Amino acid sequence: MKKLLIATALMALTAGAALAQQTVRMGTEGAYPPYNFINDAGEVDGFERELGDELCKRAELTCEWVTTDWDSIIPNLQSGNYDTIIAGMNINEERSKVISFTQNYTPPAPSAYVALSPDADIKTGVIAAQVNTIQSGYIAASGATLLEFATPDETVAAVRNGEADAVFADKDFLVPIVNESNGELVIVSEDVTLGGGIGMGLRQSDTELRGKFDAAITSMKADGSLNALIKKWFGEDADVF
Amino acid sequence: MSCYLTSGKHLNLYWAFGTVLLLLAVTAPVAMTFGFLGAMAARSQHLVLRLIGKGYTAMVRGVPDIVFFLFFVIALDQGIEYLNHLIRCPDWTDPVRNGLEFRVCPEAKVPLGASEQWVHQFYGFMLAVLTFSLVFGAFAANVLYGAMQAVPRAQLETAEAYGLTQRQVFRRILVPQMWVYALPGLSNLWMILIKATPLLFLLGVQDIVYWARELGGAKTQAFDYPHPDWRLYYFLFLLVFYLAFTRLSEIVLNRVSARLSRGQATAAGEAMRKAGI
Numbered sequence: 001m002k003k004l005l006i007a008t009a010l011m012a013l014t015a016g017a018a019l020a021q022q023t024v025r026m027g028t029e030g031a032y033p034p035y036n037f038i039n040d041a042g043e044v045d046g047f048e049r050e051l052g053d054e055l056c057k058r059a060e061l062t063c064e065w066v067t068t069d070w071d072s073i074i075p076n077l078q079s080g081n082y083d084t085i086i087a088g089m090n091i092n093e094e095r096s097k098v099i100s101f102t103q104n105y106t107p108p109a110p111s112a113y114v115a116l117s118p119d120a121d122i123k124t125g126v127i128a129a130q131v132n133t134i135q136s137g138y139i140a141a142s143g144a145t146l147l148e149f150a151t152p153d154e155t156v157a158a159v160r161n162g163e164a165d166a167v168f169a170d171k172d173f174l175v176p177i178v179n180e181s182n183g184e185l186v187i188v189s190e191d192v193t194l195g196g197g198i199g200m201g202l203r204q205s206d207t208e209l210r211g212k213f214d215a216a217i218t219s220m221k222a223d224g225s226l227n228a229l230i231k232k233w234f235g236e237d238a239d240v241f
Numbered sequence: 242m243s244c245y246l247t248s249g250k251h252l253n254l255y256w257a258f259g260t261v262l263l264l265l266a267v268t269a270p271v272a273m274t275f276g277f278l279g280a281m282a283a284r285s286q287h288l289v290l291r292l293i294g295k296g297y298t299a300m301v302r303g304v305p306d307i308v309f310f311l312f313f314v315i316a317l318d319q320g321i322e323y324l325n326h327l328i329r330c331p332d333w334t335d336p337v338r339n340g341l342e343f344r345v346c347p348e349a350k351v352p353l354g355a356s357e358q359w360v361h362q363f364y365g366f367m368l369a370v371l372t373f374s375l376v377f378g379a380f381a382a383n384v385l386y387g388a389m390q391a392v393p394r395a396q397l398e399t400a401e402a403y404g405l406t407q408r409q410v411f412r413r414i415l416v417p418q419m420w421v422y423a424l425p426g427l428s429n430l431w432m433i434l435i436k437a438t439p440l441l442f443l444l445g446v447q448d449i450v451y452w453a454r455e456l457g458g459a460k461t462q463a464f465d466y467p468h469p470d471w472r473l474y475y476f477l478f479l480l481v482f483y484l485a486f487t488r489l490s491e492i493v494l495n496r497v498s499a500r501l502s503r504g505q506a507t508a509a510g511e512a513m514r515k516a517g518i
Binding site: 023040041068069153160 | 248249250252253315318319322335339340341342343344345347350354355358361442445454455458459461462463464465466467470472
């Protein structure tokens with residue numbers, strides 16, 4: 001009986017490869033609304049969920065969503081725990097050295113500072129940013145003191161409780177938070193545009209899969225459905241292609 | 242309110258309590274087994290066994306837990322996949338290690354990419370159980386080793402004088418008497434194990450701390466139930482849970498300790514005898 005159980009478990013884990021239509025596992029963070037977040041039903045939701053499902057449909061792939069910590073999102077891709085990163089990740093040179101990106105599916109997006117008062121010191125003060133983001137890299141290179149957090153939510157909380165003078169993040173992430181703060185939070189100074197837009201990250205050896213997603217993104221750009229999706233999630237005046 | 246507390250996300254939080262309790266329930270006996278074997282090996286007459294036993298405790302105890310959790314699990318996971326890869330895809334020509342990438346053929350993935358999500362979760366959970374057991378087993382091995390050494394030599398010598406073999410002495414005299422010496426150390430380990438469960442998230446298992454953080458974070462209108470930062474309340478709830486759980490453990494362990502001291506040649510046993518318990 002015991003042997004039978006073990007054998008069944010092993011079968012479940014390893015066998016069935018023959019009939020396996022390749023499933024693409026989509027890795028995301030699930031903590032960056034409206035890009036990606038875990039909704040109240042406990043499922044991945046947001047702009048990238050809707051986009052990813054559409055891309056998979058167009059590329060005729062079966063996709064499954066997986067969430068992981070932002071901090072380990074690239075190592076987990078490289079060790080094969082999932083096959084793509086679709087997590088609001090901006091295309092930049094540093095990341096392109098270790099993973100390969102599809103073409104961007106959002107135009108280069110502005111980042112913004114948010115603080116409790118409009119005259120917050122963003123030049124030399126303490127600025128909160130999420131670890132390993134283009135924003136944290138930007139702050140580190142500026143004259144300000146960088147305070148890093150593991151999740152986007154904590155960076156905003158740090159401003160609210162006075163730990164940091166301001167938070168620096170994607171504007172699309174910050175705007176809903178500012179709008180719903182009843183005037184507690186304000187956007188400081190002009191926007192800063194960083195990175196080359198958001199793309200899907202894949203292993204550098206996965207050229208075939210990257211080609212499929214690239215083609216799907218191209219077709220969504222061509223028929224305007226991508227622009228419609230961007231407007232749906234980021235508002236009518238969002239940057240489109 | 243009741244709608245809020247029964248949302249899918251909250252159900253995940255409640256499930257996570259089950260996951261944590263299950264992890265403890267499985268890990269404790271497995272770690273004890275590792276510990277017992279390790280202690281036996283460390284006391285063995287054979288040099289090789291002794292080296293294995295002592296090496297195991299020294300190595301695991303010397304490495305910070307968090308390094309162990311980050312390194313060992315990945316190494317184990319990749320080791321399994323690599324062996325599987327050698328068996329299933331002998332014709333594969335692409336390099337498995339390609340810079341920082343680790344890439345085996347799709348048929349060798351454990352679990353398969355196409356498997357259901359629960360299979361992935363189950364596999365992650367089993368890796369977690371194994372890692373926790375190895376780490377805590379090493380500590381338990383040291384505790385048990387010390388406890389075995391603490392049993393008065395006179396007890397063993399008496400047994401030998403009665404003509405018991407080494408094996409009988411070990412089973413009938415040494416092991417029953419050592420528990421009372423081992424218990425303080427083992428109860429420490431149990432308490433630490435309870436508090437170490439949030440490390441589960443490092444292993445990709447979504448535990449109660451993960452869901453508390455996820456649920457407590459400020460929510461905008463993108464969610465069904467927008468609310469400000471409620472992490473404090475969620476974490477207070479976890480604090481109560483952990484305190485209640487460790488308190489309960491303490492009560493049980495005290496009872497076990499009293500039970501084990503009865504009739505033993507220790508100060509506690511002697512005090513009980515005098516008090517006529």
